[in-house]
Amino acid sequence: MEPASEPTGKPRRRRKEARPHEIIVAGLAEFAERGFAATRLEDVAARAGIVKGTIYRYFDSKEMLFEAALSSGIGSAFEALPEIVADYEGSTLDLLRLLVGRLYETLFTPEVELLARIIISEGQRFPAVAELYYRLLVGKGRDVLRRIMERGLARGELLPSPLSATPEALIGPVVMAIVWNTIFGRLDPIEPKRFLDAHLDLLEKALGHNG
Amino acid sequence: MEPASEPTGKPRRRRKEARPHEIIVAGLAEFAERGFAATRLEDVAARAGIVKGTIYRYFDSKEMLFEAALSSGIGSAFEALPEIVADYEGSTLDLLRLLVGRLYETLFTPEVELLARIIISEGQRFPAVAELYYRLLVGKGRDVLRRIMERGLARGELLPSPLSATPEALIGPVVMAIVWNTIFGRLDPIEPKRFLDAHLDLLEKALGHNG
């Protein structure tokens, strides 16, 4: 049982270190829902259980909070990939299957969808954010893809072709699924599993010929 | 008496018919650049060569203008497709090539890119707009794709598979290209031609097996 220490009913104050993170979480939710411009700091504060002014103790401006929030979310989702690719023994197709499977797992997660929503809708307006994501995530993914293709070519599994030169096309469907759900999700949502199956089917058909 | 100094303002133009369209064009540009919330009607007006107040003679509110602008842009890009599919004599692969080629032609156009930019970034926040585009465009495209697959199955060119059940995956790459350019275009733009080649290559590899 709790000691009857604080009769006012306020929830025990959280350890201060958590504050900025709570604000960021609240901000992420609001930014995803309304977009940067339409998000009110007051609502962010309310969601974080504090008052507007307090946000400024941790972030210099709305924009700073926005960027901090978006940066915070960048997981190391793909950190492990380069190594995996390097050490992988199986076929190119299997490697791609692995990668694509990971993508669906990673991206169709509530938190990541939130981030995706924001980047999709605000990315163009915030070059700094776009660059960050490009550097830390998307670009990495691209590199991995390229390395997979090079490996495939080197191993004789693939022949040089427009596709092997532009392998990004191979993950088009995931991107489409995310964006689709962001925009038309309310009307006609895409079921990730089903889409993943079709995607894998496509990969197999396209690359698995000589299996 | 006053000297015949410059009469206060510019001459009042009178374009009756053209005005609403001019405003819409200006609005589209501003909305694409800044997003709905951050767009200032004053800027739209300036771009249209008129004054803020004048917008209200034609549109009841900023939101009305936004929706009018987005509606106005919905071309009949895909109108002809159903017929084409119905009358087509060639292979499924060729039909898909045709469709995908059209998509690249249509979507990578300055005006359409503008619209795409807006829908991508604001679609989630304006259900009415999303629905409009779903009904008049995206849904149509989806239907055409499905019909193509059915036709392919009927003709014995395809076998039932996850991909034939979810053929949207086939156009994932175009969607990815558009979105990519919207967000990362400044950092590392996708060259549509190159991407189209990869996309066609992918289709051919995946569906042109028995060549």
Added chain:
Amino acid sequence: MEPASEPTGKPRRRRKEARPHEIIVAGLAEFAERGFAATRLEDVAARAGIVKGTIYRYFDSKEMLFEAALSSGIGSAFEALPEIVADYEGSTLDLLRLLVGRLYETLFTPEVELLARIIISEGQRFPAVAELYYRLLVGKGRDVLRRIMERGLARGELLPSPLSATPEALIGPVVMAIVWNTIFGRLDPIEPKRFLDAHLDLLEKALGHNG
């Protein structure tokens, strides 16, 4: 039957002389309903069956229209009274009865109520209007009242008293009735007839003692 001359359906254009008056009538209605500041010239025009701009052909400004409208309404309701008083043969009480009866008849008329509504609500803000009404109407009424009292004193029907020195109090009830209906009419309207009876009763009790 009408000749099929004007197929467009516009009502025959009124003789131009009527225009200003139609505008004034429309203005009166709007001003009474919304007050000067909240009245939109566009609504006045619509009610008069013309367009906003046309008002300016007849009136220099909204305020001019307002004053013109209020001036136009000043009937000669009391024009005849001085003479009547001068020629009257009966008792002071009867004379007052006559006057008060007239007041109720005159004031509880749709058009006059309209005017009253406007004067009550805007009189303080438009000194010119207040002065006009004071000069042409209210002041006249006051004079008549005074003359009636003088006559009564002279005829020995009244003795000098606070009331004979301030006879305006005698018509307080009518004023109250009008104002009451203007403000509380929707909640609990005063029925003029009933109020008139009470008013006459009051006069009789107060002045008809020794009859």
Added chain:
Amino acid sequence: MEPASEPTGKPRRRRKEARPHEIIVAGLAEFAERGFAATRLEDVAARAGIVKGTIYRYFDSKEMLFEAALSSGIGSAFEALPEIVADYEGSTLDLLRLLVGRLYETLFTPEVELLARIIISEGQRFPAVAELYYRLLVGKGRDVLRRIMERGLARGELLPSPLSATPEALIGPVVMAIVWNTIFGRLDPIEPKRFLDAHLDLLEKALGHNG
């Protein structure tokens, strides 16, 4: 480095408790002077020594401020009356004298005149306000009057008559005086004392017959 010039604005006061009331007082003055529609929140703010935006911390809109201001002013001017009537031992005439005297005392007060001015001029446009005043003030007054008449009838001091059935007429003169001063006060003000004397004289003449 900048010289220690005057720090941009005035020091931010912090009156927490007092603020809303200060705003209301300022609002009352402006509304009385210009009417609701023509009052600028900026002027209200200036008069209250704050900035426009601050008003919105306490009131949701101009209209809310208006209603709050009018509500705030409703004193309990007549609270005590019912009891007084119940306990009174003297004659009906004396009771009426007492009531009317009170009315003059209460109504001809700077603050009340302000309120009266507003209610007279805006009451018709704000049903909510009219109802409030009807419920809390005017209706109460009416009830008191009726009770006085009933009491008079019961005590045999009065006989049933149109006036006893509609005793509101008895206070017509006060209402007239207020309204008159509101509208014609600048041209020809009524002196309350003088009017009160006439009013009392009228009451006495009308009801004090049987000595």
Added chain:
DNA sequence: CATGAATGAGTCTTCATTCAT
């Protein structure tokens, strides 16, 4: 004369940001 498009000066309202407590 009438029209209605266009203007431009407001006015309300919102909100990021600051600051005294």
Added chain:
DNA sequence: GATGAATGAAGACTCATTCAT
């Protein structure tokens, strides 16, 4: 550190007024 009152700079929207047709 946190609070919340206060600020001030916008920005949407309105409307009296003007003017080309």
